[in-house]
Amino acid sequence: MIVGSQKPIEEIIATTCDYKRLxxxxxxxxxxxxxxxxERETEALASGLRLAMKHxxxxxxxxxxxxxxxxxxxxxxxxxxxxxxxxxxxxxACGVGVQFLAERFPEKRILPALNTSFMGGPTEQGVWLxxxxxxxxxxxxxxxxxxxIARCAKTMLxxxxxxxxxxxxEVSKDIDCAWQLIYDRLKSQxxxxxxxxxxxPKDWTPARDGGxxxxxxxxxxxxxx
Amino acid sequence: MSEENHIEHxxxxxxxxxxxxxPPCQAACPVQTDARQYLSLIARERYHEALDVIMExxxxxxxxxxxxxxxxxxxxxxxxxEDPIAICHLKxxxxxxxxxxxxxxxxxxxxxxxxxxxxxxxxxxxxLTAAHDLARHGYKVTIYEKNAKPGGMLRxxxxxxxxxxxVLDADIENVLAVGIELKTGVNIGKEVDFxxxxxxxxxxxxAVGLSASRSLPIDGVDLDGVHLAxxxxxxxxxxxxxxxxxxxxxxxxxxxxxxVARSVRRLGNKSVKMVCLEARDEMPAHDWEIEDALxxxxxxxxxxxxxxxxxxxxxVSGLDFKECTCVFDEDRKFSPQxxxxxxxxxxxxxxxxxxxxxxxxxxxxxxxxKVTDSGRLEFNHETMQTSHPMVFATGEITSGPGAAIRxxxxxxxxxxxxxxxxxxxxxxxxxxxxxxxxxxxHIAASMYKTPRRRMPKLPDEERSTDFKEVELGYSEEDAxxxxxxxxxxxxxxxxxxxxxxxxxxxxxxxxxxxxxxxxDKAYMNPxxxxxxxxxxSECPAKAITVDLTEEHLLALQIGLDTLEVExxxxxxxxxxxxxxxxxxxxxxxxxxxxxxxxxxxxxxxRVLCPARLEPADILNTFENGAERVFVTICAxxxxxxxxxNGLTERRLDYVRSxxxxxxxxxxxxxxxxxxxxxxxxxxxxxxxx
Ligand SMILES: Cc1cc2nc3c(=O)[nH]c(=O)nc-3n(C[C@H](O)[C@H](O)[C@H](O)COP(=O)(O)OP(=O)(O)OC[C@H]3O[C@@H](n4cnc5c(N)ncnc54)[C@H](O)[C@@H]3O)c2cc1C
Ligand code: SF4
Ligand code: SF4
Ligand code: SF4
Ligand code: SF4
Numbered sequence: 001m002i003v004g005s006q007k008p009i010e011e012i013i014a015t016t017c018d019y020k021r022l023x024x025x026x027x028x029x030x031x032x033x034x035x036x037x038x039e040r041e042t043e044a045l046a047s048g049l050r051l052a053m054k055h056x057x058x059x060x061x062x063x064x065x066x067x068x069x070x071x072x073x074x075x076x077x078x079x080x081x082x083x084x085x086x087x088x089x090x091x092x093a094c095g096v097g098v099q100f101l102a103e104r105f106p107e108k109r110i111l112p113a114l115n116t117s118f119m120g121g122p123t124e125q126g127v128w129l130x131x132x133x134x135x136x137x138x139x140x141x142x143x144x145x146x147x148x149i150a151r152c153a154k155t156m157l158x159x160x161x162x163x164x165x166x167x168x169x170e171v172s173k174d175i176d177c178a179w180q181l182i183y184d185r186l187k188s189q190x191x192x193x194x195x196x197x198x199x200x201p202k203d204w205t206p207a208r209d210g211g212x213x214x215x216x217x218x219x220x221x222x223x224x225x
Numbered sequence: 226m227s228e229e230n231h232i233e234h235x236x237x238x239x240x241x242x243x244x245x246x247x248p249p250c251q252a253a254c255p256v257q258t259d260a261r262q263y264l265s266l267i268a269r270e271r272y273h274e275a276l277d278v279i280m281e282x283x284x285x286x287x288x289x290x291x292x293x294x295x296x297x298x299x300x301x302x303x304x305x306x307e308d309p310i311a312i313c314h315l316k317x318x319x320x321x322x323x324x325x326x327x328x329x330x331x332x333x334x335x336x337x338x339x340x341x342x343x344x345x346x347x348x349x350x351x352x353l354t355a356a357h358d359l360a361r362h363g364y365k366v367t368i369y370e371k372n373a374k375p376g377g378m379l380r381x382x383x384x385x386x387x388x389x390x391x392v393l394d395a396d397i398e399n400v401l402a403v404g405i406e407l408k409t410g411v412n413i414g415k416e417v418d419f420x421x422x423x424x425x426x427x428x429x430x431x432a433v434g435l436s437a438s439r440s441l442p443i444d445g446v447d448l449d450g451v452h453l454a455x456x457x458x459x460x461x462x463x464x465x466x467x468x469x470x471x472x473x474x475x476x477x478x479x480x481x482x483x484x485v486a487r488s489v490r491r492l493g494n495k496s497v498k499m500v501c502l503e504a505r506d507e508m509p510a511h512d513w514e515i516e517d518a519l520x521x522x523x524x525x526x527x528x529x530x531x532x533x534x535x536x537x538x539x540x541v542s543g544l545d546f547k548e549c550t551c552v553f554d555e556d557r558k559f560s561p562q563x564x565x566x567x568x569x570x571x572x573x574x575x576x577x578x579x580x581x582x583x584x585x586x587x588x589x590x591x592x593x594x595k596v597t598d599s600g601r602l603e604f605n606h607e608t609m610q611t612s613h614p615m616v617f618a619t620g621e622i623t624s625g626p627g628a629a630i631r632x633x634x635x636x637x638x639x640x641x642x643x644x645x646x647x648x649x650x651x652x653x654x655x656x657x658x659x660x661x662x663x664x665x666x667h668i669a670a671s672m673y674k675t676p677r678r679r680m681p682k683l684p685d686e687e688r689s690t691d692f693k694e695v696e697l698g699y700s701e702e703d704a705x706x707x708x709x710x711x712x713x714x715x716x717x718x719x720x721x722x723x724x725x726x727x728x729x730x731x732x733x734x735x736x737x738x739x740x741x742x743x744x745d746k747a748y749m750n751p752x753x754x755x756x757x758x759x760x761x762s763e764c765p766a767k768a769i770t771v772d773l774t775e776e777h778l779l780a781l782q783i784g785l786d787t788l789e790v791e792x793x794x795x796x797x798x799x800x801x802x803x804x805x806x807x808x809x810x811x812x813x814x815x816x817x818x819x820x821x822x823x824x825x826x827x828x829x830x831r832v833l834c835p836a837r838l839e840p841a842d843i844l845n846t847f848e849n850g851a852e853r854v855f856v857t858i859c860a861x862x863x864x865x866x867x868x869x870n871g872l873t874e875r876r877l878d879y880v881r882s883x884x885x886x887x888x889x890x891x892x893x894x895x896x897x898x899x900x901x902x903x904x905x906x907x908x909x910x911x912x913x914x
Contacts, residue, residue: 009886028766033728038765040839044883047844052887054848125733 001030001121002094003128004037004114006045013052015111016090022049022062023086024113025079025101027070027093034128036114037092039066045092045113070097076104083108118150136206136213142194144185151178157199159183245751248714250312252660253300255634256282260297260312261716267315267708268806269831275319283633284357285350285396287326288379290317291388291696294511294628300660302714305669308677311699311707318704328395335403338363341427341647345369346413349377350629351620352432353400354636355643360405362644368405369422371412375401377434378621379629381459382481384488385692414588423592423615428643431594431602431611431618432636435582435626441476445534446578450541454485454579461488470574473497474544476531477579478508479626483515485579486523491692498524498571500531502549502561517695521688526571530563534576543572584622592616608652609642617643661715662752668737672755673865675710678703709807709833709865716772717754718761722746724768731760731769736867757866758837762876771837800912801828801851803843805835805858805899807865822906824913836869840880843894847884853893855912860900870898 006012016022024046032038046064053060065082068075070093083089083101088109091098094116102110118130133149139157140147149155153171160179163170167180186192206213246252250260259278266275279286293313301309320326342365345352353375356366374380376393401407413419422429438453440446450470454477460467471494475486478501486497499518501508505527508515519525530549536542548567554560586596595603595612603612604623611618619639620632638654645652663669681697688695699707718731718740731740731747739753740760747768749760761769823829828851832838835856846854856877861870874896881891897908 009883013887028724028726032726032765035765038726039724039767040763040765040841043767044840044844047841047848048883048887051844051848051889055887055889125730 001033001119002096002116003034003118003120003130004031004094004116005034006036006041006092006113007115009045009048009052012045012090012111012113013049016049016088017053017056017058017060019087019109020060021085021087022060022090023079023082023088024049024062024064024090024092025070025097026064026066027068027091027097028066029069029071031092031094031097031114034122035126037094039064042066042092045090049090067093067097071100073100073104076100080105120150134207135202135204136210137203139199139202142197142199143182144189144191144194146178146182146185148178148182151176151181157202159195245715246661247658248716249300249302249660250297250310250714252658253296254282255296255628255631256637257655257658258282258297260310261711261713263319264310264312264315264708264711265713265716265833267319267704268711268833270705272319272322276323276325279316279319283630284354284400285379285629285633286316287320287392287396288350288388289630289633290314290320290326291392292379292383293630296628296630302661302664303710303712305664306672306712307674310711311677311680314678314680314696314699315704315708317696318699318701321698322701322704325399326392326395328391328398330399332399332402335361335363337365337404339365341365342367342425343428343430343643344422344426345430345432346419346422347377347432347434347620348372348375348397348407348409349432349434349620349632350379351434351632351636351639352377352430353397354633355430355432355619355640356405356636357400357403358637358640359643360403362640364644364647366405367426368407369411369413369417370407370409371415373410375407375409378436381462382455382484384458384462384484386487386491386688386695387484389694412588414590419588419592419594423613427615427647429616430639430643431589431616431622432620432639433584433586434621434632435584437583437585438578439581439583441531441578441580443531443533445536445541448534448536448541449539450536450573450575451534452575452577454481454577455582457485457577458488461492467492469495470541471495472573473575473577474571474573475499475577475579476544477501477581478503478510478527479579479581480510480514481582481626482579483510483518483523485577487514487518487521488692489577490518490521490523491688491690496524497522498526498573500526500529500544500546500571502528502530502552504528504552507552520685526569529569530561532568535570541574541576543570544576545570582621582626586622608646609639610646615646617646664712665753668739668753668755671737671867673867675706675865677710678707705806713756713772715751717751717756718749718758718769718771720747720749721768721770724766726766726768728765730763730765734763734872735760755866757834757869759834759866759869759872762837762839763872798826798852799828799850800826800853800855801830801846802909802912803830803832803835803838803854803856805869806831806833807859807863822909824909827909827913834864834866834869834873836866836872836876838873838876840876840883843877843880844883847889847893853895853912855895855897855908857897857899857905857908860898860903863900 024042026037026039026042035041042064046062050062065079083105088111089101090111090113091101092113098110098112119132120128120130123129130150132147135149153169154161160177164177164180167177169175169177186194248261251257263275263278283289295313297312298309303310324330343359345356345368348368348370352368356368360366375397379393411417438455457467473489473495475482482499486499489495490497528549529546532545532547534541534544546569548564549561550564551562589596593613594616597603602618602622604618609617617639619635641654642652683693683695725746727745737755740747740749756771758771761771835858843854858870858873864870877894877896881894884894885891
């Protein structure tokens with residue numbers, strides 16, 4: 001899932017405090033699950049903002065709306081009237097949701113409340129870790145199910161760099177060396193020979209380097225008549 | 226959540242339908258009192274609302290709060306943990322606290338809006354209840370009572386040391402105040418003909434109870450010194466002198482027998498012995514009554530059957546009895562077996578027979594209302610009608626002897642039947658409720674144990690000398706603590722599946738391991754859920770509701786609305802405290818009355834465990850004008866729900882970080898750990914400055 005976290009409230013206050021009528025829109029999907037933009041966090045953020053405005057002696061109306069998924073036109077549409085009536089919209093969805101709102105309401109100020117960070121999952125309640133780089137051409141089959149693109153600071157493809165120390169990455173002792181993990185996993189599976197297979201330089205076109213990516217499934221399209 | 230939304234939620238809540246079982250206390254109560262609701266209101270000191278909940282089901286709350294046989298407590302699931310909740314004592318507490326039982330609270334008249342009139346014969350609990358229901362629905366109701374005062378066996382059977390007459394008077398006065406005419410000293414069949422009631426009314430209700438004592442077909446019952454229980458009780462209750470000797474034997478093992486024994490003990494220095502067929506653990510009298518009787522010096526002789534009463538010069542001199550080996554047959558039918566070999570004799574100058582009661586139905590002769598050869602009313606339990614279509618019956622005359630609350634239930638049912646008859650439709654009665662099953666054993670074993678609060682009683686030595694009320698009533702601290710013990714059965718977590726994002730938080734956070742994923746939605750088994758609401762305040766999708774949490778949110782909201790108003794008049798510095806209802810009474814100053822000695826700038830909001838507070842609740846409080854907010858949290862090993870302490874502290878830290886970001890400062894949110902030596906008074910003092 002997409003993982004993000006709320007921006008510092010000071011930053012959100014700075015971007016929203018000029019608007020008298022603010023609509024805060026949460027999302028019921030990934031950002032709910034990562035405690036960044038579900039109903040609970042969105043309401044807490046709205047209370048925080050109301051309180052901040054009151055503290056600054058600014059009169060503002062701050063309302064909350066929820067969305068099943070902010071990255072679907074049909075789920076956004078019912079909010080059109082509310083959005084029109086507001087001076088600005090603060091979205092607690094990931095960057096995708098923010099852009100969907102911005103595209104549907106091009107004349108409106110749409111502001112992000114989150115820093116959308118990565119694709120990953122919780123390792124325990126309250127802790128999330130990045131797992132996938134979305135490179136568009138998955139190599140997990142040869143790396144023991146551990147992604148060096150997302151999890152190695154240098155995106156190394158043929159084994160570790162010289163900075164691998166006692167299983168940790170030289171970037172921080174809190175980060176595991178992805179290649180150490182890959183080595184250990186392959187060894188335990190008796191597949192160490194995979195480490196010796198040479199991986200040629202990766203074609204990054206399916207990743208972001210090829211421009212905004214797009215997937216088309218002609219078979220799913222609704223035919224126009 | 227606004228109050229309107231709250232009510233709508235309750236009405237629409239799928240839990241409220243037949244899908245969800247009822248708390249066992251409510252299912253066991255003959256009038257289906259919503260005990261869970263009133264307990265949770267008491268725990269938050271909302272006594273007026275608690276009384277409203279009680280009186281929805283029961284027009285005699287002060288009486289029933291004292292003498293009820295309380296089948297609810299036998300069914301209470303807290304009993305699986307240690308002791309059942311003192312549901313009955315808490316009912317009494319509310320009526321005492323509000324002055325209802327003293328007659329200080331007055332109920333208003335309900336105007337008569339209907340033409341039809343109903344005559345009720347008998348002013349016991351069943352007759353009073355039926356009359357009350359009918360009068361409240363606008364009918365003209367007259368009660369005829371042969372005795373000088375109303376109340377039936379509540380007045381002439383149950384003695385003052387269990388039910389002071391002033392308490393009974395207060396309840397009855399409020400029942401009558403809705404607009405019921407009461408004619409006392411009118412014995413139907415003597416002063417007024419039963420036929421006249423039929424002629425002058427649209428319906429008649431027979432609620433005459435069982436006012437005659439049964440006698441025993443043994444030798445010697447005609448001797449001087451042999452009495453029947455009910456006349457003795459009536460005489461004592463009316464303050465008339467009764468000629469009793471000093472060696473009294475009471476025959477019978479039921480509640481009436483125990484009552485007779487306990488009252489005779491109070492008439493002077495008499496030896497009082499009870500003889501009954503049943504073994505001690507089979508006696509039909511309630512355990513708590515038997516224990517009181519023993520404390521008061523009554524002797525019990527169990528498993529003995531009276532054979533004959535012996536006498537000298539026409540007066541009783543003793544009771545001969547033989548061993549009773551078995552009282553009931555295999556089908557639990559009364560069929561006593563005796564061992565003729567083992568016999569005993571008790572010297573006695575007085576014998577009181579308390580072996581059962583019967584109805585007196587002579588007044589029905591020639592009325593067209595049929596009485597069977599064995600002296601019982603012909604009666605249809607479905608329609609509540611006798612053989613005469615406009616004559617109805619209820620109470621013990623139809624059900625046989627039992628508890629007063631059953632007679633009250635009968636009164637409600639009779640009123641519903643009569644209304645349906647007058648409207649020419651089929652009656653609609655309260656459906657029996659399906660009770661929630663027992664607490665799973667592993668959960669019961671893991672729960673925080675808090676023993677039941679004892680009822681303060683008159684010292685033993687003061688008891689057998691007069692008729693002062695024995696049970697003294699709970700103090701407020703007792704009541705708050707006792708009410709908080711309720712498990713809130715079936716008020717637990719309920720998931721709105723359309724909102725659940727399957728994040729698994731509830732599964733991870735529940736201190737009792739209740740939630741599970743069924744497919745991609747969380748599900749909480751109501752049988753296991755303890756209604757702590759932790760999952761609800763943690764769920765990121767706000768998909769979970771807990772009835773008691775909703776309720777607490779409502780309280781919160783009300784608190785906040787008024788805070789705005791109050792803040793204006795207080796000037797600077799209002800503070801709001803969220804106080805754990807469990808922890809409140811644990812402080813060093815247990816008897817400290819927080820409400821009474823509250824500094825003017827502090828508002829106190831009692832919450833079920835503060836771990837139920839969401840971040841937005843606290844931020845809202847600041848938004849509504851609080852300058853500082855404090856939260857009292859039970860110290861680590863005292864949390865009623867095990868993990869509330871840690872959950873609350875980390876949530877408060879999160880809110881502090883927001884307050885820091887806003888520029889208000891996280892230090893404006895203070896938490897106190899409440900343990901045995903914490904003083905609430907000191908916390909309040911500190912917070913007020
Ligand atoms: C000694 C004793 C102790 C008890 N203790 C308890 C207890 O602790 N807890 C508990 O729950 N229950 C207790 N009960 C039971 C409880 O009192 C009864 O269940 C209840 O009072 C029955 O109500 P009722 O309305 O059917 O009849 P009653 O209370 O008997 O009332 C019937 C009324 O009808 C009147 N009446 C009869 N005939 C006529 C007539 N012809 N004309 C006019 N009026 C008439 C009578 O005078 C009486 O007032 C006790 C009963 C007794 C006898
Ligand atoms: S130490 Fe490991 S993870 Fe870090 S950059 Fe080098 S190879 Fe990559
Ligand atoms: S614990 Fe409370 S709700 Fe449950 S049965 Fe007992 S009194 Fe009723
Ligand atoms: S915490 Fe809420 S969203 Fe998450 S699984 Fe439970 S009910 Fe669903
Ligand atoms: S956290 Fe509390 S309310 Fe939620 S399921 Fe568990 S026991 Fe029930």
